[in-house]
Amino acid sequence: MNDVAAGDLDAVNQDHGPSDAARLRRQVDALQARVQALDCSAREACDVHQHLSVQETLLRTVLDESPDFIVLKDHQGNFLLCNQPVADFHGTTPQAMVGRHEGHFSATREQADQIRADVLEIMARGRTETVIEESIDARTGRKRWFKSIKKPFVGDDGLPRILVIAHDITDVRRAQEQVQQSERRLSHVLGATGEGVWDWDLRSNALQHNQRWYELLGLQPTQLTGTIADFEACLLPEDYAAVTDAMQQCLDGHGPYRHEHRMRRGDGSVIWVLDRGDVVERDGEGRPLRMVGSLCDVTERKTAEELTQRLAFYDALTGLPNRRLMFDRLQHAIALGRRNAQFGALMFLDLDHFKELNDTLGHASGDALLLQVAQRLQATLRGNDTAARMGGDEFVVIAEDLGHEPLKAATAAEALGAKLLKALSRPYALDGALHLTSCSLGVALFGYPDDTADEMLKRADFAMYQAKDAGRNTQRFFDPVMQETVLARAALAAQLRLGLERGELDVYLQPVVDAQGRRVGAEALVRWRHPQRGLVPPAEFIPLAEQNGLIVAVGQQVLETACRQLVAWQADAATRGLTLSVNVSARQFHQGDFVRQVLDTLQRTGADANLLKLELTESLLLGDVDEVVRKMRTLRARGVRFSIDDFGTGYSSLAYLKQLPLDEIKIDRSFIEDVLGDANDASIVQTILLLARSLSLKVVAEGVENALQQDFLVRHGCPYFQGFLWGRPVPASQWAPQAA
Ligand SMILES: Nc1nc2c(ncn2[C@@H]2O[C@@H]3COP(=O)(O)O[C@H]4[C@@H](O)[C@H](n5cnc6c(=O)[nH]c(N)nc65)O[C@@H]4COP(=O)(O)O[C@H]3[C@H]2O)c(=O)[nH]1
Numbered sequence: 001m002n003d004v005a006a007g008d009l010d011a012v013n014q015d016h017g018p019s020d021a022a023r024l025r026r027q028v029d030a031l032q033a034r035v036q037a038l039d040c041s042a043r044e045a046c047d048v049h050q051h052l053s054v055q056e057t058l059l060r061t062v063l064d065e066s067p068d069f070i071v072l073k074d075h076q077g078n079f080l081l082c083n084q085p086v087a088d089f090h091g092t093t094p095q096a097m098v099g100r101h102e103g104h105f106s107a108t109r110e111q112a113d114q115i116r117a118d119v120l121e122i123m124a125r126g127r128t129e130t131v132i133e134e135s136i137d138a139r140t141g142r143k144r145w146f147k148s149i150k151k152p153f154v155g156d157d158g159l160p161r162i163l164v165i166a167h168d169i170t171d172v173r174r175a176q177e178q179v180q181q182s183e184r185r186l187s188h189v190l191g192a193t194g195e196g197v198w199d200w201d202l203r204s205n206a207l208q209h210n211q212r213w214y215e216l217l218g219l220q221p222t223q224l225t226g227t228i229a230d231f232e233a234c235l236l237p238e239d240y241a242a243v244t245d246a247m248q249q250c251l252d253g254h255g256p257y258r259h260e261h262r263m264r265r266g267d268g269s270v271i272w273v274l275d276r277g278d279v280v281e282r283d284g285e286g287r288p289l290r291m292v293g294s295l296c297d298v299t300e301r302k303t304a305e306e307l308t309q310r311l312a313f314y315d316a317l318t319g320l321p322n323r324r325l326m327f328d329r330l331q332h333a334i335a336l337g338r339r340n341a342q343f344g345a346l347m348f349l350d351l352d353h354f355k356e357l358n359d360t361l362g363h364a365s366g367d368a369l370l371l372q373v374a375q376r377l378q379a380t381l382r383g384n385d386t387a388a389r390m391g392g393d394e395f396v397v398i399a400e401d402l403g404h405e406p407l408k409a410a411t412a413a414e415a416l417g418a419k420l421l422k423a424l425s426r427p428y429a430l431d432g433a434l435h436l437t438s439c440s441l442g443v444a445l446f447g448y449p450d451d452t453a454d455e456m457l458k459r460a461d462f463a464m465y466q467a468k469d470a471g472r473n474t475q476r477f478f479d480p481v482m483q484e485t486v487l488a489r490a491a492l493a494a495q496l497r498l499g500l501e502r503g504e505l506d507v508y509l510q511p512v513v514d515a516q517g518r519r520v521g522a523e524a525l526v527r528w529r530h531p532q533r534g535l536v537p538p539a540e541f542i543p544l545a546e547q548n549g550l551i552v553a554v555g556q557q558v559l560e561t562a563c564r565q566l567v568a569w570q571a572d573a574a575t576r577g578l579t580l581s582v583n584v585s586a587r588q589f590h591q592g593d594f595v596r597q598v599l600d601t602l603q604r605t606g607a608d609a610n611l612l613k614l615e616l617t618e619s620l621l622l623g624d625v626d627e628v629v630r631k632m633r634t635l636r637a638r639g640v641r642f643s644i645d646d647f648g649t650g651y652s653s654l655a656y657l658k659q660l661p662l663d664e665i666k667i668d669r670s671f672i673e674d675v676l677g678d679a680n681d682a683s684i685v686q687t688i689l690l691l692a693r694s695l696s697l698k699v700v701a702e703g704v705e706n707a708l709q710q711d712f713l714v715r716h717g718c719p720y721f722q723g724f725l726w727g728r729p730v731p732a733s734q735w736a737p738q739a740a
Contacts, residue, residue, distance in 0.1 A: 064094075069146065069166040075123065075159040077101050077116035091138035105138060123152040123160040132169070144170040195294035198277070200228060202251075202288055207231060216273070216297055218266035234263040236270065243275075250279060251288045260298065272302035315389040317367055318374035326388030326396050330453040333386075333400050334446050340401075343409030343447030347397040347417060348460035349377075349424075352438045352472040354393035365430045369437065376423045381416075395439075396460070402445075407485055409445055410477065414486040415547060417441050417475040425473060438473035440464055445482065493548050496528070496541055500553050504529045507561040508729035512581070512700055512722045515714050521579030521613070523722060524562040525729045526554065546585055555588040556597060563607035565732055570608065575735075581613040581643060586620040590627070595634050602638070609639030613663070617645050621656065629659060636661040643700070648684055657695060665692055669703020669723070675712055686716050693717065 063070050064084035072081040079097045087094045090105035097105070103112030115133075122129050128151045137144050146166040155161045187197070187210055196213030200206070205227045214221060217234055224230040235243055239261040250257035256278040262270050277293020310316075313325040321329065330346060337344045351373065358366035370393065377387040377395060386398040399416055402409035421441060427434040442464025444456050459478035466476040477483040499505065506529055509522040528536040545551040562582045569575035588594065602609050614635070621628055621644070632642055643664035644657075648671055667688050674681045685701070692699040701713050704723030713721065727736075 067168070069148075069164070069168070071164040071166070073101075073119055073162045073164065074155075075120075075161065077119045080161065088139070089135075089137055089144075108136075111135070119150070119162055119164075122150045123162050126152050128152070133166075144168060145173040193296070195296050197294045198231070198292065200277075200291045200293075202290060205229075213295070216265075216271070216295065217263060218269075220266075223266065234265075236262045236264060247277075247291075250277065251291070253279075253286065257291075257293065260302070263295075271297050272299045274298045315374075318371055318389050320374050320378075320395075321386060321388040323388070323390050326386065326390070326398070327453055327457075329386050329388075330398055330456060333398050334451050334453060334456070337400065337447045338449065338451075341404055341447075342400065343402050343404070343406055343445055344398065344400040345402060345409065345413035345416070346444045346446060346456045346460045347399065347413070347420070347475075348442040348444075348457075348464040349395040349397065349420065349439045350464055350468070351393040351424075352440060352468075354437070357435065357437065361430060361435075368430050369428055369435070372428050373424060373439075376426075377420065380419055380423045396457075406445060406447065406482070409447065410443075410479075410482040410486050411489060411547065413443050413445065414475070414477075414490065417443055418490075421473060421475060440467035440472050441475035442467055442478065443475055443482075444478040489544060492541065493544055493550070495530070496545060496550055496554075499528055499530065500550065500557065504531070505554065505557055506731060507558055507565070509565070509580075509732055509735050510722060510729040511727050512579075512720055513726045514720055515718075517726065519578060519726075520720060521581065521611075522735075523581040523615070523729075524558055524565070524583070526558050526583075527729075542585070546587055549587065551585045552588050552591055555583075555585060556601070558582055559598065559601050560605065561732075563601050563605035563612065566607040566611050567605055568732075577611070579611045579613050579641070581615050583615045583645065584620075586617065589616065589620055589631070595631050598635060598640065599638060602640075609635075610641070612639075613641045613643050615643045615645040615666070618647065618649065621660070625656070625659075629661075632661050646702075648688055662695075662697055664698040664700060664720075666700045666702050666722075667718075672701050672703045672709055672713075672723070673705075676708055682712070685713070685718075689716050689718055 063081075066083060067085065069086045069089065070081075070083045071079060071086055074080050078099055078101050082094050082097050084094060087097055090097065090102075092105060101112060102115050103109055118131070118133075128149065130147065130149050132145060132147055134143055134145050136142070145168070147169045148164055148166040151163045151165075153161055153163065194212065194216075196216040197210040198213060199208045201208075207226060207228050207230055209221075219230075232240070232244075243259055243261050246259040247257050249255070256276065258274075258276045260272060260274050263273050264270055273295040275293065275295040277291055279288040279291045281290035282288050313322060314320065315322045333344055336342075351369075354366070354369075357369065370389070373395065374387065374389065377397065381387055381397065381399070384400055386396075388396045388398075390396055397416075397420065399413060402412040421439065425436070425438045427436055429435075442460045442462065444459035444463060446456050463476045463478040467474050470476060477486055506527045508525045508527050510525060511519045512521045512523060514520050526538050526542075528538075528541055530536045542551065542554070545554050559582055562580050566578075566580050569578050569580075591597070598614075601607075602612065636642065641663040642661060643666055644662060645666050646668040647665040649668050665688065667685060671681045671685050671688075675685050676682070689699060698720060699718055700720040700722055701709075701718050702722050704710055704713065704721045704725050706725060709723075710721060710725060730736075
């Protein structure tokens, strides 16, 4: 081109002269410079074009290879760009889509309008948004779901645009729908079976239920906290431990949870439920995270079972255990007695002349009588004893824990038998009239190694027939030795009652002395002058009197005599000021009017309360502490003193001793007996002496029989003594004047 221009210039020079040629030259140069510049731009443009083309190819590839749908739309919602998957979805090519919107392709008019409207709205809001939307696949005609991110922005031309990246979530969505469907189906099935479903998330303790659960328990979701506490609140306290135990077993991995228990409904009524569940999720270390289960109402079945159980094990008329259950309980009682070395008693009761009553008054009255007998039996027995009906007019009583010794057990059984005979011989109201009846009672003790339930029943039955033979309304023991002992004790009790009335009880006195052997007082000890047997020692009749309650009268008589003795001593200078100790048994002390009795006696006799000492045993102090302290304080305020008898043989707590208004403790004679030969006894005695000193209590050593024992006691600081060394208990009339 430069060559052509130079030739042209020469021609101009020839035609128009040099000035024109110079101007032309400049123009040509300028033109050449522009041509060169253009040439350069064109090359650059070519380079840029090439570069862009590479970029575009790259972008296109990336776009088309992406599994996600990528779309760029203009301000009217028309496609500016889309990738291959979008075009495939609409059954066209990416190029064909440019400048159009969904309505041109597979989407319905309404759907397309909706999509367009949404896009325009998002552009208007100017915020990136994520939406879930559905669309129809043009290739298959099936619906698909997308999770779309829609990012609006402003284009170079200042108009809004939107970039949409849509991720196909159809598979996830279908899976979710399937789960929901199967949950719905499950819920329908459970609904049809009446199951109340629960779902417990252990991480948050949240507990969720289906509608049926609320219906079963008569509750509204608003009444609940939505935690496991809701379930616990519906449990009955007595079932709580068993339910939580069973659930814990499951949580610990010992298999599914399955438990029948009661639950309280919203209206307060109680239903039985069968509750089942299992852990469905655990963490890496096996810790339970989620447990699900269901419960159903089994009240009807339970009630039917209970009824069947009642019919099988309980007597329909009286509600008492029947023969079958009684036999089980007897076997159990025998086994337990053997294990605990405790004796028990089986009693066979048969109503006297029941058949005659039934025949004359009719069966309805007979039934009414049996019912009342059952009620009286139950009212007379302790909580762990069993009364059962064997059938007809035969009843059985099982009394357990009657003690370790057969004789004591027999005595207790005899006392219970006497109580039962008495209760059953009270008049019965039948048909508006009172009827008298009685029963015969046979007793067999169990507690020996070879005892069996069958054998016991035979023995008690046999003994019952002996009671019938003996004239009815009485009891007999199977064992003749027992029978004799029990009879002898019963006879003795009757004689004691009589002896009390006849004034056969005497009070003997035994001196209490100080370290110099001077008498400071005496202990009143009761004796029974039995018309045939002579003098009966208290060890033989006091326990008996304690058992049948006669001890209250015995104690009162001794107290009265002791107070009169104190008054008598007042009259003589040699005895004035001596104290007199009186034993008080637990039963006597716990009488409601004990304090009044003592105060009345003091007033009636005119004795000085300051000289009266009441000896209490340690076991007596174990009862109702407040009551004991109150009674002691009331009497102490009036001058009466207190001493603890047989100290060291019981279980006195030191703190407790300090609380009581005590004056004295008496060291039991069992420790004194061997104080010189047995190091243990010696140290016990020394400890008691130290203890008494630290509590500022007087001490009397009981049962001191020789000077060596006395020496030991004096050496260890014992201030007072009682024992044969200074005199045996003697009648008051023989109370000799103080030896010099
Ligand atoms: N071996 C031996 N024994 C000695 C000696 N010094 C005293 N004794 C006996 O020891 C017992 C002391 O009475 P206790 O420990 O209160 O023990 C009394 C007391 O617990 C009870 N008792 C006696 N009289 C009554 C009473 O009126 N009411 C109550 N509730 N119990 C009484 O009967 C228990 C026995 O009384 P007793 O047979 O009179 O027996 C008395 C007495 O005779 C001794 O040096 N050697």
